[in-house]
Amino acid sequence: MSTAAQIRTLPVPDGLEGERLDAALARMFGFSRTKAAELAAEGKVRIDGDLAGKSDRVMAGSWMEVELPAPAAPVQIVPEFVEGMRIVHDDQDIVLVDKPVGVAAHPSPGWTGPTVIGHLAAAGYRISTSGAAERQGIVHRLDVGTSGLMVVAKSERAYTDLKRQFHDRVTEKKYHTLVQGHPDPMSGTVDAPIGRHPSSDWKWAVTQAGKPSVTHYDLIEAYRAASLLDVKLETGRTHQIRVHMSALRHPCVGDLTYGADPTLAKRLGLTRQWLHAVSLAFEHPADGEWVQFTSDYAADLQKALDVISAES
Numbered sequence: 001m002s003t004a005a006q007i008r009t010l011p012v013p014d015g016l017e018g019e020r021l022d023a024a025l026a027r028m029f030g031f032s033r034t035k036a037a038e039l040a041a042e043g044k045v046r047i048d049g050d051l052a053g054k055s056d057r058v059m060a061g062s063w064m065e066v067e068l069p070a071p072a073a074p075v076q077i078v079p080e081f082v083e084g085m086r087i088v089h090d091d092q093d094i095v096l097v098d099k100p101v102g103v104a105a106h107p108s109p110g111w112t113g114p115t116v117i118g119h120l121a122a123a124g125y126r127i128s129t130s131g132a133a134e135r136q137g138i139v140h141r142l143d144v145g146t147s148g149l150m151v152v153a154k155s156e157r158a159y160t161d162l163k164r165q166f167h168d169r170v171t172e173k174k175y176h177t178l179v180q181g182h183p184d185p186m187s188g189t190v191d192a193p194i195g196r197h198p199s200s201d202w203k204w205a206v207t208q209a210g211k212p213s214v215t216h217y218d219l220i221e222a223y224r225a226a227s228l229l230d231v232k233l234e235t236g237r238t239h240q241i242r243v244h245m246s247a248l249r250h251p252c253v254g255d256l257t258y259g260a261d262p263t264l265a266k267r268l269g270l271t272r273q274w275l276h277a278v279s280l281a282f283e284h285p286a287d288g289e290w291v292q293f294t295s296d297y298a299a300d301l302q303k304a305l306d307v308i309s310a311e312s
Helices: 021-029 033-041 116-122 156-167 240-247 262-268 299-311
Strands: 006-011 045-047 063-068 086-090 094-099 147-153 172-180 188-191 194-196 204-206 214-222 226-233 275-283 290-294
Touching: 021 033, 021 045, 021 063, 033 063, 094 116, 116 147, 147 156, 147 290, 156 275, 172 240, 172 299, 194 240, 204 240, 214 240, 226 240, 262 299
Parallel strands: 147 275
Antiparallel strands: 006 063, 045 063, 086 094, 094 147, 172 226, 172 275, 188 214, 194 204, 214 226, 275 290
16 A cells, blocks of 8 residues: 555535535545644645635635545554453354453554454454454444443354344443433433534534434432433444433533543542443344343442442
8 A cells, every 4th residue: 555645636516615624625535624624734735726724715616636644554453462351251153341441442543552352362262354354343332431341243144133233223232320410300311413523523412413312311329419320322322421411411420521520530539431331232143032241330430439329
């Protein structure tokens, strides 16, 4: 693969008439507005031969010349044992892991930490070859800062069947989360679309143009400063629980990204959001039998819960 930068020249489509340059670039080339703004700031974007700024408005039919960065090298799977990773179940079709905090599901650009796939490779597991090379076998994901259950496909039939089940909402994904304050009502449903945050590429938000997202929650126990909730997801958007709880003004305790109180997080010894994937149920790809797996709270979450319980 060539590592040289690429020059692309093309007309601005009619549908982007009047858009800011960074927004137009993002839509035309599929990268973030932040990256588009960086290219403009570096003098790598011209409109009809003139250098263009990120906030310039584009006109349909104008010729845009963009110097695109060299393609990134393929992401490699690095076999690496992960301390605290527990195998919950293993058979010829699937492997269930209890993922610790600080571990990504699979390698990705910019992530140099441990991964579920890397641990399974180091342990000698044979994983489905379906999917992108660095995501083979992955049918769903947990955030780096979220602990709990993940299923990985070992066989091709398992990959196909589990992808279908997650897409069609056959699976049952349950989480427990400790949120600030006391939601009213104590049990309810959040039905609000989630999309990219309008100003922060690394965050998500409830937006009118987002994808449909549905979260059900029920109170498990109320404490003086927080509430422990049982959460069931109908959809599986990135950061879904964190975004929806924040939208209710009851962010997950410790989730500073989405508005949690840093003083409370520090008092509880939390360096991440209090969120754990406690249960995962689905039809087993081999025979269709309904199976369910559970996971105990991670040590840091249990410690925080003990502290807030004692305070109450």
